[in-house]
Amino acid sequence: MxxxxxxxxxxxxLLSIPSISAQTKHKKDMKKACDWLVNKLESNKFKASxxxxxxxxxxxxxxxxAGSNKPTLLIYGHYDVQDPEPLDEWTSxxxxxxxxxxNIYARGSTDDKGQLYTWxxxxxxxxxxxxxxxxxxxxxxxxxxxxxxxxxxEFVNQNKSLLEADICIVSDTHxxxxxxxxxxxxLRGIVYFEIIVKTLEKDxxxxxxxxxxxxxxxxxxxxxxxxxxxxxxxxxPEFYENVRILSTSERKQLKTMPFTENEVVEETGAKVCxxxxxxxxxxxxxxxxxxxxxxxxxxxxxxxxxxxxxxxAGAKISMRLVPNQTADEISAKFEKYINKITPRGVEIEVNxxxxxxxxxxxxxxxxxRAAEKAYKSVFGTNPQYCLEGGSIPVTATFKTTLGxxxxxxxxxLPDDGAHxxxxxxxxxxxxxxxxxNIEFINNL
Amino acid sequence: MxxxxxxxxxxxxLLSIPSISAQTKHKKDMKKACDWLVNKLESNKFKASxxxxxxxxxxxxxxxxAGSNKPTLLIYGHYDVQDPEPLDEWTSxxxxxxxxxxNIYARGSTDDKGQLYTWxxxxxxxxxxxxxxxxxxxxxxxxxxxxxxxxxxEFVNQNKSLLEADICIVSDTHxxxxxxxxxxxxLRGIVYFEIIVKTLEKDxxxxxxxxxxxxxxxxxxxxxxxxxxxxxxxxxPEFYENVRILSTSERKQLKTMPFTENEVVEETGAKVCxxxxxxxxxxxxxxxxxxxxxxxxxxxxxxxxxxxxxxxAGAKISMRLVPNQTADEISAKFEKYINKITPRGVEIEVNxxxxxxxxxxxxxxxxxRAAEKAYKSVFGTNPQYCLEGGSIPVTATFKTTLGxxxxxxxxxLPDDGAHxxxxxxxxxxxxxxxxxNIEFINNL
Numbered sequence: 001m002x003x004x005x006x007x008x009x010x011x012x013x014l015l016s017i018p019s020i021s022a023q024t025k026h027k028k029d030m031k032k033a034c035d036w037l038v039n040k041l042e043s044n045k046f047k048a049s050x051x052x053x054x055x056x057x058x059x060x061x062x063x064x065x066a067g068s069n070k071p072t073l074l075i076y077g078h079y080d081v082q083d084p085e086p087l088d089e090w091t092s093x094x095x096x097x098x099x100x101x102x103n104i105y106a107r108g109s110t111d112d113k114g115q116l117y118t119w120x121x122x123x124x125x126x127x128x129x130x131x132x133x134x135x136x137x138x139x140x141x142x143x144x145x146x147x148x149x150x151x152x153x154e155f156v157n158q159n160k161s162l163l164e165a166d167i168c169i170v171s172d173t174h175x176x177x178x179x180x181x182x183x184x185x186x187l188r189g190i191v192y193f194e195i196i197v198k199t200l201e202k203d204x205x206x207x208x209x210x211x212x213x214x215x216x217x218x219x220x221x222x223x224x225x226x227x228x229x230x231x232x233x234x235x236x237p238e239f240y241e242n243v244r245i246l247s248t249s250e251r252k253q254l255k256t257m258p259f260t261e262n263e264v265v266e267e268t269g270a271k272v273c274x275x276x277x278x279x280x281x282x283x284x285x286x287x288x289x290x291x292x293x294x295x296x297x298x299x300x301x302x303x304x305x306x307x308x309x310x311x312x313a314g315a316k317i318s319m320r321l322v323p324n325q326t327a328d329e330i331s332a333k334f335e336k337y338i339n340k341i342t343p344r345g346v347e348i349e350v351n352x353x354x355x356x357x358x359x360x361x362x363x364x365x366x367x368x369r370a371a372e373k374a375y376k377s378v379f380g381t382n383p384q385y386c387l388e389g390g391s392i393p394v395t396a397t398f399k400t401t402l403g404x405x406x407x408x409x410x411x412x413l414p415d416d417g418a419h420x421x422x423x424x425x426x427x428x429x430x431x432x433x434x435x436x437n438i439e440f441i442n443n444l
Numbered sequence: 445m446x447x448x449x450x451x452x453x454x455x456x457x458l459l460s461i462p463s464i465s466a467q468t469k470h471k472k473d474m475k476k477a478c479d480w481l482v483n484k485l486e487s488n489k490f491k492a493s494x495x496x497x498x499x500x501x502x503x504x505x506x507x508x509x510a511g512s513n514k515p516t517l518l519i520y521g522h523y524d525v526q527d528p529e530p531l532d533e534w535t536s537x538x539x540x541x542x543x544x545x546x547n548i549y550a551r552g553s554t555d556d557k558g559q560l561y562t563w564x565x566x567x568x569x570x571x572x573x574x575x576x577x578x579x580x581x582x583x584x585x586x587x588x589x590x591x592x593x594x595x596x597x598e599f600v601n602q603n604k605s606l607l608e609a610d611i612c613i614v615s616d617t618h619x620x621x622x623x624x625x626x627x628x629x630x631l632r633g634i635v636y637f638e639i640i641v642k643t644l645e646k647d648x649x650x651x652x653x654x655x656x657x658x659x660x661x662x663x664x665x666x667x668x669x670x671x672x673x674x675x676x677x678x679x680x681p682e683f684y685e686n687v688r689i690l691s692t693s694e695r696k697q698l699k700t701m702p703f704t705e706n707e708v709v710e711e712t713g714a715k716v717c718x719x720x721x722x723x724x725x726x727x728x729x730x731x732x733x734x735x736x737x738x739x740x741x742x743x744x745x746x747x748x749x750x751x752x753x754x755x756x757a758g759a760k761i762s763m764r765l766v767p768n769q770t771a772d773e774i775s776a777k778f779e780k781y782i783n784k785i786t787p788r789g790v791e792i793e794v795n796x797x798x799x800x801x802x803x804x805x806x807x808x809x810x811x812x813r814a815a816e817k818a819y820k821s822v823f824g825t826n827p828q829y830c831l832e833g834g835s836i837p838v839t840a841t842f843k844t845t846l847g848x849x850x851x852x853x854x855x856x857l858p859d860d861g862a863h864x865x866x867x868x869x870x871x872x873x874x875x876x877x878x879x880x881n882i883e884f885i886n887n888l
Contacts, residue, residue: 024747086647089646190751203864204711209729211729212729221665221737222665222668222669224661225666268646270644292659293661303467305592305797306527307835389654419752420647
């Protein structure tokens with residue numbers, strides 16, 4: 001893939017739009033990204049429109065001229081991105097895409113605009129070379145993936161016939177390396193909470209009231225300390241009750257996967273790779289549930305000192321779930337435990353911000369065979385089947401609502417830095433993605 | 445004191461200057477406050493100047509015409525104020541002083557511009573009525589009290605003869621009520637730290653790396669949870685070793701002081717007043733050391749969700765000290781313990797931001813007698829002797845460097861809300877303060 005390739009240039013336009021779904025101030029940019037996608041898909045002879053949801057709109061587009069005897073693909077992607085903070089750690093600006101050493105650097109490059117674009121480009125290529133597509137294609141491109149897809153379930157439910165398809169496709173995962181491709185067949189679920197503890201009506205002087213009132217930061221810290229023990233076990237009662245045990249063949253396969261302690265250390269800059277003792281890094285990432293605080297705040301955070309006891313403090317806390325845990329079950333257990341460990345005299349607010357179910361696909365279908373073949377022809381080797389640590393809640397929704405599995409054809413790389421500073425997508429993976437998608441469609 | 449009193453109007457000018465010492469962006473405002481004070485004192489026939497320190501300048505002014513047989517007072521105050529956040533909790537703007545129900549609302553009204561101004565006004569009154577002052581007066585007005593007076597020790601040390609005096613005066617404490625005045629004879633010391641824990645080089649995706657790396661927010665929470673137990677005892681080894689036991693008469697006196705559990709609850713809006721079980725609220729506030737987190741931060745704090753593990757997290761943690769603890773001793777014990785409870789694989793940064801020694805005054809002097817008499821004549825009752833929970837490190841500096849005690853003649857009230865939103869000073873206390881100061885000087 002050359003730097004001056006037309007698809008790279010087009011992708012740059014999309015990457016330049018700061019479509020951060022979490023932040024109200026970017027509402028206009030969200031609309032701008034929708035408009036851009038509609039225009040692009042219409043220029044590819046798709047019927048495209050912006051459809052409302054309870055939150056950010058989705059872009060829906062269809063090209064259904066292959067005939068009813070040909071399969072229909074529902075290709076899912078998302079146009080929203082994560083907040084790019086901390087900005088000062090970016091080498092180039094997050095919304096001013098730049099190519100360095102064969103990589104496109106920009107927020108959303110790998111997650112998910114770049115990966116989504118491999119499909120738009122593949123279809124463009126196919127249409128350029130043939131007069132019509134060999135399959136029917138529907139695009140569902142949402143704007144709330146990074147905030148938990150909270151309105152997508154309802155949208156899919158209310159538009160079942162519009163979205164009817166033979167197979168769903170998502171490109172929002174990654175290969176093992178530029179040489180070793182991968183098909184993700186399972187994803188973790190997620191529940192994401194915000195908890196706010198309040199002990200006072202207002203911030204007070206720590207000299208006058210210190211020693212006589214509960215300090216919400218100290219209280220919150222103690223509560224968070226009770227969520228995991230020093231062996232990295234989650235302490236919420238019955239949290240592990242429904243965790244699915246991997247089959248022997250899955251365990252065998254896991255062992256062949258890269259993701260060693262050294263790799264974790266190298267990719268994150270951690271001094272140590274640590275986790276549940278009886279599990280490998282790969283198992284901890286894909287087959288075990290986790291709990292992390294994603295943010296915390298309270299009191300004085302500026303330079304220098306302020307001698308206060310703040311009135312409240314808060315934290316964002318999320319858990320990654322594995323089959324057969326469910327979001328509802330874990331949410332209830334979390335809330336019950338949080339209430340139990342809240343000391344007397346503390347007002348607590350527990351808000352669920354997002355959730356999504358874990359999923360495992362049935363790999364035994366012609367679509368998985370077509371994907372395998374396409375990967376092999378472009379990458380030269382068979383793709384590896386992977387369980388992923390991240391969450392793409394829409395895959396569970398497709399399964400329960402449309403009754404269809406999803407083929408996760410990812411073109412990211414493990415060191416792409418999704419959600420962090422200097423997010424990138426490899427130019428070569430972008431090119432391979434387009435070619436693999438063309439092969440896949442031709443194989444059907 | 446009437447609302448349109450000249451001194452109220454002048455004080456409003458000073459309160460309108462946002463002289464927040466902690467924040468670099470307010471450097472110009474700090475200078476503006478200095479200039480304003482110099483002009484004011486010069487108009488009162490003081491020789492006034494702005495003297496440099498390692499940080500924000502001090503205002504020094506003298507009026508030494510009473511003769512060498514008359515005592516010299518060194519009146520200390522500070523022109524800097526605390527950050528007014530959270531702004532949305534203020535009824536009127538923090539730097540737009542407003543009178544409501546007999547109170548002046550503004551950041552710095554009680555701490556310390558309003559209290560300082562009782563002295564400027566008192567001297568103005570005395571000079572208006574007599575041609576000369578009955579005592580010699582030196583003003584030392586610093587700009588770093590709210591950030592721990594970090595350059596004042598050195599300034600006092602280098603200017604011993606300039607600051608030479610018979611007694612030091614500080615008005616930066618409070619009375620018990622509008623009817624019951626108080627003289628503070630002891631103050632707690634303070635050590636104030638910032639700790640930053642780092643576990644990763646950059647923020648990473650919580651789905652990919654969760655379960656395999658240390659989360660700095662979880663780590664920091666566990667560390668903070670190890671600083672106190674659920675009986676409110678500080679767990680730093682030998683922390684209580686040097687705590688002075690109150691004398692029988694002090695304990696008796698403590699019992700007569702107001703500051704009940706109900707009062708704490710009412711003044712702070714706390715649901716419960718809690719602390720070390722074997723001590724009364726008054727003892728916990730004045731005779732016992734404390735530890736509080738004053739701020740905490742890390743990861744994503746905006747609306748919605750961001751599924752990251754942040755690279756680092758930090759907290760501000762301060763301790764209030766009582767005689768005979770020392771700032772150096774407690775700092776060393778804190779740092780040693782923090783290092784001990786830092787898990788392997790965590791980079792830790794421990795920065796001391798401020799400190800100040802605890803102090804107890806010798807009340808047996810003619811200056812304390814003069815103050816008692818002045819309070820009695822204005823308030824109608826004898827003042828109560830109090831140990832205060834706050835810290836005014838300069839009093840310890842005056843003792844060790846100039847060899848002089850300080851009479852703490854405070855005119856605040858317990859519910860003034862220093863350091864919090866809607867800080868106020870009672871107009872009536874402002875007026876009583878000016879009159880008490882005049883009486884005090886006339887009694888010498």
